[in-house]
Amino acid sequence: MTPHVVVTLPLPASVLDELGRSYRLSAWSETGPMPDTTLQSWAADADAILCSLGTPITATLLANSPRLQTISSISVGVDHIDLGAATRAGLPVGHTPDVLVDSTADMAVALMLSVMRRIVEADRFVRAGEWGQGWSTDFFLGTDLSRATVGIVGLGPIGRAVAARVGSFGARVIGWNRTVREVPGVCAVDLDDLFAEADVISVHTAATAETRHLVNRDRIGRMKPGAVLVNTARGSVVDETALVDALAAGKIRAGLDVYEQEPLPQDSPLLGLDNVVLVPHLGSATAATRQAMMERASINLASGLRGERLPWCANPEVYGPG
C-alpha cells in the first residue's frame, strides 16, 4: 500500500510532485501554522510526518497516530517535537544538520555587523530624508568587530563556524560549552565570565529544558555597557523580558533572529526599540541551504518508511545500543 505522509507546511510544487510519486500526501498549503485538530485528524492513519518548526509534534499526537513509522523535520532543531515521546514510541526522528551551518553562521555575523555599524538604523535615517548634514567625524559612530572580544555560547558546529568567522575579522574569541570543548582559536571561559568580558555574545545552544533562559537576567546584567547580544539559536534560550528591560534602559544592544514566541507578536516591546535589529527566523534562509535541507529531509523520510536507519537521526538511541 502507498504510504500516507502528512506534510505540515507549504513546500515548493517540485518537492511535492517528487514526494507525490512515492506517497499519498496530505499536505498543508496555507501560510499560517497547521491547526492541531487538522494535524490530529490527518495523522490518525499516517505512516510518516514531514514537518518543520511551528507545528508542535506532541506526545498526544503520537499516541493517536498508531501507524506512524517516522517523523522527518526540515530543520536541525527538533524542539518542536516531543523527542522523548517519539523515542519511547520507537519512532526515529530525522533532522537536517551540517547543511545549514554556514548560512546560520553568516546570519549571526550579519546581525553583529548590522548592530555594531548601525546599518538598519542608518538605512531608516536615509530613507526618512533626514540626511541633511555633510561628512563629520562623529556621525553615526559604531564599534568594530576587529577590536571586539566575541563570546560564543555553545561550541557546536554553528558556534565554531561563527568563531572562525569572527576570528578572521581579528576579534578575540572566548567560548563556553556545556561539556568542555577545546576549539582552536577559542579561549574557554566560565559562562558568567563570558557575559562579563565579551563585547559581543553570540548564542548557539540547542533549545532543551536545561538551556531554557540560560541567558537570564543575571547574565544579561553582567554584560558590558553597549555590548551586543546576538541570538540565532532559539528564543527560549534567552529571557526575553529581561533582554527587553536591558535594551529599553539603553544598557546593551542586540541582533535577534529568534524569539520566545514566533511569529513575534505585534505588541512585542522589541518592536519599539532602536538598539535591536530584528529578523524573522532566517538563519538558514538561502535558496541553496533550504534546498539541501529539503533533500536531507526527503532522504530521512524515505529511509524511515523503508524501515532503514535514518542517515540524520536526532534520536539515535531509538535504534538501541551500538
Ligand code: GLV
Ligand atoms: C532552524 O532554526 C533549524 O532548526 O533548522
